[in-house]
Amino acid sequence: MSFLALRDVAFQYPGTPPVVQGIDLALAAGEIHCLVGRSGCGKTTVLKLAAGLLAPSAGRIEVRGGATLGPGEVGFVFQAPTLLEWLRVRDNVLLPVSLQRQPTPADAHATQALLARLGLAGLAERYPRQLSGGQQSRVALARALVTAPALLLLDEPFAALDALTREELQCDLRELAKARGTTVLFVTHDVGESVFLGDRVSVLAGGRLVRTIVSPPGAQRDTGAFGAACAQVRGALGQAVAASEAAPA
Numbered sequence: 590m591s592f593l594a595l596r597d598v599a600f601q602y603p604g605t606p607p608v609v610q611g612i613d614l615a616l617a618a619g620e621i622h623c624l625v626g627r628s629g630c631g632k633t634t635v636l637k638l639a640a641g642l643l644a645p646s647a648g649r650i651e652v653r654g655g656a657t658l659g660p661g662e663v664g665f666v667f668q669a670p671t672l673l674e675w676l677r678v679r680d681n682v683l684l685p686v687s688l689q690r691q692p693t694p695a696d697a698h699a700t701q702a703l704l705a706r707l708g709l710a711g712l713a714e715r716y717p718r719q720l721s722g723g724q725q726s727r728v729a730l731a732r733a734l735v736t737a738p739a740l741l742l743l744d745e746p747f748a749a750l751d752a753l754t755r756e757e758l759q760c761d762l763r764e765l766a767k768a769r770g771t772t773v774l775f776v777t778h779d780v781g782e783s784v785f786l787g788d789r790v791s792v793l794a795g796g797r798l799v800r801t802i803v804s805p806p807g808a809q810r811d812t813g814a815f816g817a818a819c820a821q822v823r824g825a826l827g828q829a830v831a832a833s834e835a836a837p838a
């Protein structure tokens with residue numbers, strides 16, 4: 590049984606053509622699945638549908654075979670960090686907990702451990718305005734992880750980071766998700782990031798899934814298998830663009 594499944598899902602805003610359609614996507618428990626595509630192709634829309642933030646116009650979405658996930662079981666990292674500027678870093682990270690109940694010493698410990706893991710150990714008392722853009726992105730990631738959610742949905746969370754920091758965080762996220770058995774749907778427009786992070790990569794173009802590619806195991810960037818998988822993703826992206834250009838208006 591899939592952990593998360595989208596079955597023939599479509600979504601459209603009132604009075605507009607479908608933004609996404611015919612989306613069939615099934616994630617096994619513990620899988621990291623990347624969704625890659627060009628700007629405007631519908632990636633964020635698919636993620637919001639998976640999160641239940643948008644309701645499908647057609648088709649259905651199943652989590653754990655129909656059961657709904659409770660508060661704290663889904664973590665979402667938005668395209669912008671969306672931190673609360675009047676809360677210190679520590680309290681921003683603890684927010685998903687404090688919205689539900691009084692945080693315990695164990696929650697405080699988990700927060701501190703995550704901050705340390707993400708290179709933010711000394712910044713817990715700062716406010717978001719006192720952080721760099723990359724540090725803010727990491728706080729948003731810590732906030733999504735603090736409840737140890739079963740499902741983690743991320744929308745280009747590393748897009749604003751430099752290449753080295755980005756690669757470090759990709760490794761951290763992969764290790765954390767695999768250690769915890771978290772199921773992850775990760776949106777990016779970066780082909781290398783998608784192949785490195787994802788167990789599988791789905792290519793989205795013009796609101797449709799055009800291909801799914803299996804990443805080589807081991808997540809090594811300097812192998813021929815890695816390069817070949819990247820070429821497959823690029824090929825699928827290119828073919829989708831060529832097909833849409835050839836289609837009559």
Ligand SMILES: Nc1ncnc2c1ncn2[C@@H]1O[C@H](COP(=O)(O)OP(=O)(O)OP(=O)(O)O)[C@@H](O)[C@H]1O
Nearest residue numbers: 602605608626627628629630631632633634635778
């Ligand atoms: N509120 C809205 N009303 C109408 N159309 C919208 C609305 N929000 C998004 N769209 C359109 O839906 C399409 C898909 O948007 P979406 O945000 O899913 O794209 P994306 O792949 O995440 O793009 P990016 O990589 O730029 O973030 C776009 O063409 C966008 O203009």
Ligand SMILES: [Mg+2]
Nearest residue numbers: 632633668744
């Ligand atoms: Mg988007």
